[in-house]
Amino acid sequence: MKITDDSPPVLTALDRPNSYIGRSVPRPNLQRLTQGRGQYVSDVTLPRMAHVAFVRSPHAHARIKSIAADMAKKSPGVIAVVTGVELAKVMTPWVGVLTHLKGLKSAPQHPIAVDVACWQGEAVCAVVARTRAEAEDGCELVEIKYEELPAVTDPETALDAKTPVIHAALGDNLCFERKLDVGAVDKAFAESDAVVETTFMFGRHTGVTTEPRAVVADWNPSEQRMTVYQGTQAPHMMQNLFAKHLNLAEHQVRVLTKDVGGSFGIKVHTYADEMATVALSKLLKRPVKFVADRIESFVTDIHARDHRIKAKIGVSKDGTITAFEIDDLTGIGPYSVYPRTSGIEANQIVNLTGGPYTCPNYRAQAKVVFQNKNVMCQYRAVGHPIAVAVTEGLVELAAAKIGMDPLEFRRRNLIADDAYPTQSAAGLKFEKLSHHEALAHLDSMMNYAGLRAEQKALRAKGIHRGIGFASFIEVTNPSAAFYGVGGARITSQDGATVKLDAQGALIIHSGVTEQGQGAEAVLAQCVASSFGVSINKVRVVTGDTDNTPYGGGTWASRAAGIGGEAAWQAGKALRGNVLAVAGAMLQAKPDDLDIRNGIVVDKASGTERLGLDELARVAYFRPDTLPPGFQAELMATRHYVPRAWPFAFTNGIQASYLEVDTDTGFVKLLKHWCVEDCGTIINPQLVDEQIRGGVVQGIGAALFEHCRYDERGQMLNGNMADYLVPMAVEMPDIDCGHVVSPTADSELGAKGAGEAGTAGAPACVMNAINDALRPLGAQPLTDMPFTPDKILRALGKV
Amino acid sequence: MKPAPFAYKRARALEEAVAALGEHADARLLAGGQSLIATLNMRLSAPRLLIDINGIGGLDGIALKAGKLEIGALTRHAQAERSEVIARHAPLIARAIPHIGHAAIRNRGTLGGSIAFADPAAELPACLLALDGEVDATGPKGKRTIKAADFFKGLFETALGPQDVLTAIRVPAATKDTRVGFAELARRHGDYAIVGLAASARADGKSFADVRLAFFGVGATALRAKKAETALASGNVDAAVAALDLDPQDDLQATAAVKKHLAGVLLRRVAKQLMEARP
């Protein structure tokens, strides 16, 4: 007799009967947002609400000699004109430092400049009026006398003895410096068969969120409470900061964040004008609204990526990378941004460069200097696009130098898939990555051999196409190692509370926030699956410090991996509680029961026993019928924080296929691929769209976006016509592929996916351009963005 | 980004608009608003009165009259884009219009506004110049017609007086010998061009007559490249490129050297279009 195994396949904890994990369910907020029923801060109107507009410094560096407000105060509708000195009595200044970035220093920053304005665009005076238009009219009437001071703009000379020091008390213009030297770098270079050395430049750019920064602050003197409606990624962090600098206790501050029109890291920082708005509400005892317009967004939303990196790679003839060396210099504006600091990007570059490869010899130094330009801080994929472009740029230059195919070169150097756990030369700890599997997947997905053949055939016809790659690693799901250990009150844990309503539906409160990326969908999927209801029975509430569990919010690709796990666990806990009630009602063992599709069933047979609506009815309205001493607990909270690993690293590889018009220097993007490994994929569509959106922002960096300044610190292209955001017509189709290596740190196993696209795209576009132009004898292009101007110059056409 | 306060008047008739312009020294006509409103919101200008001409009837016709195609000032870009009459009788304009901004802008922006605004990087002024067209304007002294060659005076400066309303543009209708070419280079589709070229010519056996090359984005106004026109008339593209005597300035989009280089590239591409059969 043949024995057949008819037991069900071994299931992981995620394979629940009606699991939504791994399914592209539409986001619950889709209807609301597409029907124009979102609740953005820009939409908030409160009784007695006033609007503030700011007079901003036209100079990059200037002493404020006098502010004459009489005319402005008489302007129709104006309620108050407030200077930095006056507001300093309401709100204390802040200093953007973290103790674990040793030596990092910065100067106290006020909500409105006091005495000296340090960048073009810094708020110098506030005008509060009945409408924004009247506030702007008032701004035109404020007379400010400035004494222009020399502007420090070039990072290269910021530390020279003859360069003025921006903040005298700091002694010099150095914000932060880091050095790292691992292995035997000099020896390795000396023994290399080839060494490639070049300088990479990265243009300053910014996030350009669809909805600009917006805040409505409402001080209620009767309750001594401040309610702040704010488009932010981190409501609890902001609650702490508003309280701290208004000298209030945290419980006196409530931050409400409903819909947010995109953030990309722009909305996770302390902005002087938003702090000023909150302080103004306290001062004036009425609601005050500030919505940044595009002009002020360009000169006040954080910028990022302004780095100059001298870089060097050594290789042996067989294609082994022997050493990496980088020297990073970045100018971050006049203040380190509070509270995450402006040292993180450079620090990340030092950490991440060379990260995918086995090479043990690595030396890095980074200098972060002050300058009189808008502040720089963390924007989507912080440091990654730079570290990846430097690493992958060097890798392809080295491969070309020794005449090796760039994919083959990577195969010889990427950390082996069976080498985990391991760590990089810089000391990053990797739980499980899949570089080789991802590369193999990409190779076949793009039909690499076929593309090379096509490239060759077209080359003969004078059509110059290029193929470029970028392997990458991405920091996600940060533990307390990121900020907490540095003394910042930025929590890395997150919580979720799930409750059963009186008809058997669920409401989840989560500490992560929805920025338009789909966090609400992920939370609903996790809870629906672990608890056992259909997703349309789950309502998600986020963004309310009075009502959601204490949490970090959305940044560093943490919402799904951390917030999702908390939601998963909370749903599971509530299932246990509900089954306890069911057990009491049915006189069954809770362990023998399960919840499937909103119905309590026999776990073994699947036989339906009890609807959740009936269970809720009894628990809430007839608890007298339950056994004596039994108390139904129909609300459960769980928190989660990664503990085993400082970060859940993800990995992947991208490729770009493009054509360079060698007559015009124009680049036509033909196709883009990304294979990434974010562990468990909760919602494939959301992951793919995160990747695609991220790739587009990376392409922006490579080809279009650039905050251009003149030598006096004036931004030249701060508007939507002259600052080129990537637009749909120029974007290629972006194909996504996946390898799945779940993290064992959580039951869900999800890592982050929000920044991988941005991390790798600039590098592979750069490599593809250089691949296209190499046979034409062009100097490799390493100065982003790659404009027609630069390409024509590289080709010697102009 | 809110405009300074202004008064608003909706004109019902041409005469009313002209009169209103006379009554207020600091008045501005409002057509599609796609250029004007942006400058108001950025407080780059602050007129006291906006005179809305969108309510004036009869300013949006497209008609063939005595061998010429007349297009009313209030004709929207989108309307022109879809017009079969324009496609047939003014193929150069039909080719140029899809390059103007984006669909939303073309839905509101008007041909008259575009010509009156005279942006040096705009497509339509160059088309008008290349087609040797003309402009109708009505002022306090009545109606007059201005040749395109006399219309564009300088940066955002035209022959329109402070009380003039542009009512129509007129171009010779294309014949079977008409050849047109159009190309522009913009970083993103819909952006104002770094450099653009609108061209027309009359096929004359193997060579060309009446070659008109109007470059845009390379000077204070759209510019004819007359030496290159002469060279191209004899069919010598290399000589035409060599004869390009444009003198562009550096701007945010490109350096002067790049603009000059790109103008040459465009000339070759447009010359090729001219040599091909009439589109």
Ligand SMILES: Cc1cc2nc3c(=O)[nH]c(=O)nc-3n(C[C@H](O)[C@H](O)[C@H](O)COP(=O)(O)OP(=O)(O)OC[C@H]3O[C@@H](n4cnc5c(N)ncnc54)[C@H](O)[C@@H]3O)c2cc1C
């Ligand atoms: C994002 C964006 C991109 C754009 N891209 C392009 C582009 O690539 N190419 C391009 O050519 N344009 C572009 N435009 C401008 C667009 O084409 C405008 O519509 C056009 O330049 C002006 O037309 P309008 O009807 O909107 O005029 P308005 O903005 O209403 O007026 C512009 C000026 O012309 C005057 N005016 C208008 N009509 C008359 C008239 N009949 N008589 C006298 N004076 C008049 C007004 O007083 C005002 O000074 C773009 C606009 C935007 C917002």
